[in-house]
Amino acid sequence: MNTVIFRAVAPYLTALMVVFSVFILLRGHNEPGGGFIGGLIAASAFAMYGISNGVAAVRRSLYFHPISIAGFGLLLAGLSGALSVFFHVPYLTGLWTKVAIGSVELDLSTPLFFDIGVYCVVVGAISAIALALEERQAD
Numbered sequence: 792m793n794t795v796i797f798r799a800v801a802p803y804l805t806a807l808m809v810v811f812s813v814f815i816l817l818r819g820h821n822e823p824g825g826g827f828i829g830g831l832i833a834a835s836a837f838a839m840y841g842i843s844n845g846v847a848a849v850r851r852s853l854y855f856h857p858i859s860i861a862g863f864g865l866l867l868a869g870l871s872g873a874l875s876v877f878f879h880v881p882y883l884t885g886l887w888t889k890v891a892i893g894s895v896e897l898d899l900s901t902p903l904f905f906d907i908g909v910y911c912v913v914v915g916a917i918s919a920i921a922l923a924l925e926e927r928q929a930d
Contacts, residue, residue, distance in 0.1 A: 793842065793843060797843050798843045798844065801839055801840055801842075801843035801844065802840065802843075802844070804836070804839065805836045805837070805839060805840040808832055808833065808835065808836035808839075809832075809833050809836050811832060812829040812830070812831075812832035812833035812836065812910075813829065813833075814829075815828055815829040815832060816829035816830075816906060816907065816910050817903075819906055825906050825909070826905070826906035826907060826908065826909030826910035826912075826913065827909055827910075827913055829906075829910050829913075830909065830910040830911070830912070830913025830914045830917070831913060831917065833910070833913075833914045834913060834914050834917035834918050834921065835917075837849050837852075837853065837914075837918045837921065837922075838917075838918070838921040838925075840852065841921060841922060841925045842925065846922050846925050846926050849918070849922060850922070853918065856919075857914070857915045857916070857918040857919035857922065858915060858916075858919050859915070860911050860914055860915030860918070861911065861912045861914075861915025861916045861919070862915070863911055863915075864907070864908040864909065864910065864911025864912035864913075864914075864915060865908065865911075865912055866908070867904055867905075867907060867908035867911065868904075868905050868908025868909055868912065869908075870904075871901040871902075871904035871905040871908060872901070872905065874886060874901055875901065883901075883905075884901075885900055885901055885902045886900065886901045887899070887900045887901075888900075
């Protein structure tokens with residue numbers, strides 16, 4: 792299945808899928824989607840890129856080791872839940888704030904950071920599994 796057309800199209804399709812996964816991540820709290828589904832789409836993109844160009848190319852494009860990405864996501868998700876304890880509300884209670892960047896106000900919330908953490912956990916874990924399977928198949 793590793794045809795010339797697939798190798799030529801895979802990098803562009805991977806980039807498109809990663810952008811779409813971020814879109815799904817960001818719309819996920821109020822509509823269908825979120826960190827888990829977005830992470831699965833991104834991990835699928837990296838797996839497809841690995842099939843077309845090899846595991847080494849995916850490892851270079853990820854920059855960090857997939858398990859490190861998963862660990863960071865777990866830490867971020869845990870901290871976003873623990874932040875509510877400092878405000879004397881139950882664990883995982885959503886907190887919101889507005890941040891002004893120039894003339895634009897940006898709404899930030901702990902559910903958003905929790906979803907980003909879940910996204911990182913899923914991307915890291917599934918990518919690590921897929922890359923390990925692809926490396927084993929290449930041997």
